[in-house]
Amino acid sequence: MIDQQLINRINELARKKKTVGLTELERKEQQKLYKIYLGAIRGQVKQQLSNIRFVEDQQ
Incomplete structure (x- = not known):
């Protein structure tokens, strides 16, 4: 189910990925969240x- 909390976390991880990068744990979390979404x-x-x-x- 998509809720605002899920979307917010996906966006937060996407912003972090663009700026400083993600840890391995965060990458796995992002993949899991994308799969749910x-x-x-x-x-x-x-x-x-x-x-x-x-x-x-009916012409």
Whole structure:
């Protein structure tokens, strides 16, 4: 599940990576958080796609 705390931590690690770099432990945490985030996004997209219904044009 995506919550603001998850997003804030991802952003914090991304900023640190750009400035001073990450420790090995932080790199592993970042990978884990990205996996959680991307999994949630993919789930949301699949849910949206499963709700799409095609209707034939009646012309």
